[in-house]
Amino acid sequence: MKKEKRNYYNEIDEALKTYEDFKLWHTKDIDWICNRIDWCWKFHHITKEQMEELADRVCKILDRR
DSSP: OOOOOOOHHHHHHHHHHHHHTTOSSOSSOHHHHHHHHHHHHHTTSSOHHHHHHHHHHHHHHHHHO
16 A cells, blocks of 8 residues: 655645635744744655745745734
8 A cells, every 4th residue: 555645735735825815813823833844844745846835935924023
C-alpha cells in the first residue's frame, strides 16, 4: 500500500484561512503557523514562492491585531 504524500502547504493554508475569514476559533495558533512555515521552508517541503506568500499572509493578519 502506497503512503500518500503530506501536503504541508495546504495544512498551513487551511490554518491561515481561519484567521483571514475572522472565524471565532482556529485550528492552529499563529505561533504554530509561523513555526511551520519556517520548518517547511528549512527542510524544503514548500517552495520559496509558497513561503513568501504564506509569510505575507501572516504579516497581514498580525498587522490587524
